[in-house]
Amino acid sequence: MILTNAKILINERIRIKADFFLMELAAPEIAQEARAGQFMMLTALANDSPFLKRPMGINAINKQAGSLRIIYQLKGKGTKAMSHLRAGEHIEVLGPLGNGWKIKDDMKSVCLVGGGSGIATLLPLAVELQQKGVANIDIILGGKSAEHIICLEEFSHGGNTMIATEDGSLGQQGMVDIYFRDNPNYDMVFSCGPTPMMRKAAQWALSHGLKCQVSLEERMGCGYGVCMGCVCETKDNNSGHICYKRVCKEGPVFAAEEVFFND
Ligand SMILES: Cc1cc2nc3c(=O)[nH]c(=O)nc-3n(C[C@H](O)[C@H](O)[C@H](O)COP(=O)(O)OP(=O)(O)OC[C@H]3O[C@@H](n4cnc5c(N)ncnc54)[C@H](O)[C@@H]3O)c2cc1C
Ligand code: FES
Structure with missing residues (x-):
């Protein structure tokens, strides 16, 4: 589990009515460890309590580039604050968290x-x-x-x-x-x-x-x-x-x- 101040590479609205945003982050240490099905906690507001991070599932892991992607839907205060962040700014991220999907080698x-x-x-x-x-x-x-x-x-x-x-x-x-x-x-x-x-x-x-x-x-x-x-x-x-x-x-x-x- 790593706590890092990740640089935002992309943060853009990908759906107008359904309010989905895509955020890509540079977080090489988290990307190295991350597995499918795990999630991260993101501090949406600069002065928020550390206990008010928002959980977001990992949508893409690029270990080579050291980047991760999430797709989030606007719900309330936290996700709204996230949507106002711009590429080049930083966001505090804790991850990877949780167990992830169990994938067996013999699955056909x-x-x-x-x-x-x-x-x-x-x-x-x-x-x-x-x-x-x-x-x-x-x-x-x-x-x-x-x-x-x-x-x-x-x-x-x-x-x-x-x-x-x-x-x-x-x-x-x-x-x-x-x-x-x-x-x-x-x-x-x-x-x-x-x-x-x-x-x-x-x-x-x-x-x-x-x-x-x-x-x-x-x-x-x-x-x-x-x-x-x-x-x-x-x-x-x-x-x-x-x-x-x-x-x-x-x-x-x-x-x-x-x-x-x-x-
Ligand atoms: C493991 C995990 C992975 C998640 N992955 C994603 C993801 O990939 N993309 C995404 O858009 N959302 C995901 N969520 C849900 C996301 O965490 C919440 O939508 C977000 O925390 C809402 O924050 P807010 O401050 O904008 O809303 P708030 O103002 O806190 O609440 C607004 C509304 O959202 C509901 N809500 C708040 N938190 C949660 C929650 N944790 N789970 C369900 N409903 C909640 C509230 O009941 C309320 O109705 C995930 C949640 C968990 C636990
Ligand atoms: S969120 Fe604190 S124990 Fe699960």
């Missing part, structure tokens, strides 16, 4: 299901799966409209991309589950996005006996396991008992069967 066929800003976190996973030579990578992306489907071109290089939009402005009209086939045959389903979407993906996978990983979002204080601000209830697989886990430390990626999908 996988399905990625993403929605909203969760799509951003799936991109480095798709890249790594492709580099590992996974033969079949199905990618199902969903959102309100075409504006909400980010990184589409980059995903298209790595897999079979299927799009569902609620208004039908891109791909098929509907939610991601219109692509959930009967009798799927995947070594793993990976999902990141709104809770109802991850719940559907998990139910689909588990009901067909497939393994599934989901990446959870919780409000966070510290981001490295100290404040207990991000604790969530999980099921112990062996005993069935409820236990408590920190999304920032034991997560954000969990086995779907451990998770209670509370909206």
Whole structure:
């Protein structure tokens, strides 16, 4: 875990109505350690409390250039402050944090299901799966409209991309589950996005006996396991008992069967 004052290389709006911004940072030490599915904490405001950093999933890792990318959606005070920063300015960043996606060497066929800003976190996973030579990578992306489907071109290089939009402005009209086939045959389903979407993906996978990983979002204080601000209830697989886990430390990626999908 590294705390650094990273130079902002790019910070630009990439979607007008859906309010998505892309930020690229020079942070060589974090980039060296970062893995797909991990996140960083960013201090959006110069005088903010260190406990009010904002968690953002890593969207691209360039170890050679020493840079990292995030895609963030405007929500409130913190993300608004981030959007006002300019290339050349600096931002305090802590990372890489969390466990990341678990990728096994023997995976041959996988399905990625993403929605909203969760799509951003799936991109480095798709890249790594492709580099590992996974033969079949199905990618199902969903959102309100075409504006909400980010990184589409980059995903298209790595897999079979299927799009569902609620208004039908891109791909098929509907939610991601219109692509959930009967009798799927995947070594793993990976999902990141709104809770109802991850719940559907998990139910689909588990009901067909497939393994599934989901990446959870919780409000966070510290981001490295100290404040207990991000604790969530999980099921112990062996005993069935409820236990408590920190999304920032034991997560954000969990086995779907451990998770209670509370909206
Ligand atoms: C591990 C992790 C990875 C994330 N990755 C991304 C990402 O790649 N891109 C992205 O756009 N967002 C991501 N988020 C969500 C992002 O952290 C929040 O949207 C951000 O902190 C909001 O800050 P704010 O000050 O603008 O909003 P606030 O003023 O704090 O809140 C505005 C609204 O956003 C909601 N919100 C605030 N924090 C969170 C949170 N941590 N999770 C869910 N909802 C929240 C609040 O309930 C409120 O409705 C991630 C969150 C986590 C935990
Ligand atoms: S955010 Fe502090 S313990 Fe997870």
